[in-house]
Amino acid sequence: MKKVRITLAALLLLTMLAACNQDEENNADKKDTVTPVEITAVNKGDLIVERSVYGRTAPSSTTPIMLQAPGEITTLEVENGEKVEEDDVIATVQTPAGTRTIYAETSGEIAELQGEEGAIATTEKPLAVIVDLEDLVLNLTVTAEATSLFEVGEKYPIIINETEISAEITSIGKLPNETGMYPIEAKIPNDDNNFLPGMVAEISVPENKIKDALIVPTEAVVEESGKSFIYIIKDDKAIEKEIKITETHSDQTAFEGDVKKGDQVVTSGKLTLTDGAKVNVVKEG
Template sequence: MRKLLISLTVILMMAFLAACMEEEDENGNESADENGEAAETLVETAEASEGDLVIERSIYGRTSPASTNPVMVENPGEIDTIEVETGDQVEEDDLIATITTAAGNQDITAAAAGEITNLEANEGDMISNEDPLAIIADFDTMSVAFSVTANVQSLFSIEDSLTTMVNDNEYETEITAVNKMPDDTGLYPVEGTLDNEDGNLLAGMIARVAVPENRVEDTVIVPTQAIVEEDDEAYVYVVNDDMEAVQTTVTIQESQTDETAIESDDMQEGDEVVVDGHMVLTDGGVVDVVEGE
């Protein structure tokens, strides 16, 4: 009986040790293969580069037509005929409508080229000379307006060309106005224009412009994903010629979502840094570099 208990105890201990070793492997620690050599950890890498890192600030605004021209009548009267509909494209001097007034018939023509909007009157309606019959809007070129603080206002200059995102589409915005006087909200209006050749931009869309705020020159740049921060220390794993991941301490200069500027005496342009799989690595661990999706 005693021998049976001892045998069962030994079996339970062996099972417990095997479970612990399996759990250790699942947590990413290195285990030995059949030859007693350290197992490789699958990782993805990216090259470190050298250059300037521009830190950008995102500013949000809204789009509007670059120009709008109201269609006005000289004298009040009754609409005899309407030659256009909302959404029609007109050229300058195109006939919009004919009005019967006390002074006789009056032809209403387009003062500029563009698209007819806000046309709500119908033939036979009476119209005054105080409200526009319609609006002619230029949607080929759109305007975008921002309201910013004094500190951000100093980041803009007239004729700057800035990247703008609207509905995941990228456009180039040329800054046309940087006001030095605040509006009623205490913010400073900034305006720009962007081409709408594809016709996807509508009035009132949210636009995000990226304005350069800072620049770090002649620095080593790595993907932000490669940075590991622990105990007030930052480091990356650099893969050497022996396919070992060397933990390398770095100093972060500036960081963005995609890229980070660093300082390190042990790194240079072209070094392969681990960007995926580094959370289970240890210094000197053997790696196998695979391609990402």
């Protein structure tokens, strides 16, 4: 019986020693683990928060070609999409009072052409419309509070048809429309006729400005258990730094914390990191 007890005790001791050795090996493996990361430098400056407003383009001017008297279209000198200059002949119309020549009252492009040679043209609707597409108008509607974000004469970046250009604000409405919103108009250059009326455009205007702030890419920030932190690289190790976010805007975040400009912050690979983990910087940006 005594031998059995001694044997059991020996087996228990060997099991405990094996477990300890296994724990030591696991800890050693963890210490030897090196995580590849991408980093960038903490910046310091002003973070401008922008608001996006959407609107539609329209011709800068539309001039209807109206007849003074109905009659038969005897000649038609233009077609839809054709460019005309002021005083170009549009058509001749045989009316009860005689033949009338219809001229372009302004320069632009023919649109909404009605009728054809031999057809009867009436005075109820335009024979055609001349539209100016060299400059387009961007029509926006905003709340009363948002009108203060815009300034007449200022240019703001817009994205239209996947192209980024600038638009100049030409007017800010003082009275609301039937929906209670305030109209704003901007001018868009269209020298190459890249844009058409009716396109949706996004305009970005500064809404808030955080001055002299520490800034990191938003992708560098980790949110966990109601806290925000980043990883700073020091001596090939990731040091966890808790931060207080003051403003986030798309790809940049302004914050406060025990961090300084120029510190190297992890932007990729952070999700598997722990405080003090060894890292290998594979890309700096």
